[in-house]
Amino acid sequence: MNAELASKLDQLKRVARELVAPGKGILAADESTGTIKKRLDSVGVESTEETRRRYREILLTTSGAEEFISGVILFDETLRQSTRDGVPFSQHLKSQGVIPGIKVDAGAKPLAGHPGEKVTEGLDGLRDRLSEYADLGAQFAKWRGVITIDAAKGLPSDYCLTANAHALARYAALCQEAGIVPIVEPEVLMDSDNSIEVCEDVTNRTLNTVFQALFEHGVALEGILLKPNMVIAGKQAKRQAGPQEVAEATVRCLNRHVPAAVPGIVFLSGGQSDELATEHLNLMNRMGPHPWELSFSYGRALQAPALKTWAGDEGKAEAAQRAFYHRARCNGAARHGEWSAELEKERAA
Template sequence: MNQDTLTSTARELVAPAKGILAADESFSTIGKRLASIGVENTEENRRSYRDLLFSTPGVEAYISGVIMFEETLGQRTSEGKLFTEALTERGIIPGIKVDLGAKPLALHNNELVTSGLDGLRERLVGFREQGARFAKWRAVITIGDGIPSEACIVANAHALAHYAALCQEAEIVPIVEPEVLMDGGHDIDRCEQVTSRTLGEVFTALRRHDVLLEGILLKPNMVISGTESASQASISEVAERTMRCLLRNVPAAVPGIVFLSGGQDDVLATAHLNAMNGLHVDTPWELSFSYGRALQQGALKAWGGKPEQFAAGQKAFFQRAKANSAACSGRWDQGLEKTA
């Protein structure tokens, strides 16, 4: 592997005040998004929606990279240019989701392990030839009665590390995404405990696989109350707990942490990121975003699948990206939302 290529790409992805657009929804997930605005889930409609996001004027000032679904990697803009080429020309790095989804973990009810390692080496070579310079693999950890088990955490950490090693072999920067889900009635204490356990095991596995930490990015959940918890932590508590957990578990060699939004609404995800960057803690890594729904929600509604609303959708996406860019340096506030 070329260590210089990996480290330089990783640092480009977490350039100051920039973050990553996660547009890697599967066929079923993008279908639900389109259905919410009354649009049929066809290849052309999926292409048109991604084109809206990727071609938004000026968004390269705030977006460093885009994670794509495999179908999208081979699609083209309305002008006939490959998305990968159009993004690269604007200084936005193309990326690809490579996992094949979470499957039931054998002998462990209500727990999942991510699949997709079989044949991944060959798939990565093809993705690199298509222009992808980074990749993403998501592991899912559920909090519930008696779970997560050690078996679930260890199995997912091993898969993440194996995937990361294969990516680096192909000179593709791996985004390592261990997501402790928000779903459930657990409080923030339980989330912090499970997130700490998970991150500790993930970095142990990465070291065992000789993964170059300077050539990865971490995409974790925030330490946050369960969606059904009677006690919802404040924005400041989420920021403080998350930073404490990361400082205890993430090595300084990692160049950047790009949070997932995990089902938070767009403004709350921005507020949490802003609060973390406003703590003025001396962190060794960049703190940024790799949001999906929290970047796209407003754009999807503004577009509504109507050609005449294409520009309105792009404007909404631009404003959301700009807001999160400000949050990367703790400069966002609610006034920016009113202005937008």
């Protein structure tokens, strides 16, 4: 390895480790324009460029959140926006010791020839976009692949797993080439009626395929983070597994398929309630030590109370920030296995 590549890898490793620093995790504030519109609609707020900017500003300027938030994944629009004082969000975050990141995929689209399955697009032009995002301050990125379970139709197919793993690996290699840490997100959706056992089997297959692709593409595992689903029953399943069962199944799956070279695993919440996502993470960390840091990269599970509190009312902006701080604090405690129902009930003064 030449000196330039060695230096770049050292930078990737440093940023990856900082993102999973003890007691900290990542805020996913990278909702697309369509998704954030749904979130704002749910609280009666019209989605405009300014309301989207203001809502993100409330989250990103929460005093003390940097104690528990190591990085923030931003959407393209948000990375180009600024605080009310005219400070670019990326600069504001860096001033607080928080690392700016960027969502770079173009969304999951129907997989040709495979009804009911999707593959994530956005590789065309990615090298140039990553260069621009680096200039705008982004130090890590995220790409999400989605895997649907439908046992009656034999889904997911091996081809769907391979197609998404290939896209994730190409994205990761391009990120590392640009000096940006890739978050690799293969999400097995929890929307079906499948059991936790089926989810574990599909997650096993997914992770096995993804890491094989990463190896084939020459991706340095020391300079990535993995963002997987937890192993959990589908929302429509007749039996929902208990928190301890979810924690044990998830850790078992990760131990079997995630190399120890990966610095950290930052879970997505995948539609779980705020408190349940925190409880699952807490239980997994109590089972440690693990070969990798077990952290969070939550979106709705960190934001929902703040959004509901604010609901477009500027008089409630500070209360919304307190709600966000509380969720960040609870998840920070779960990073150490120190979350409790008593802590959950506390509220910032």
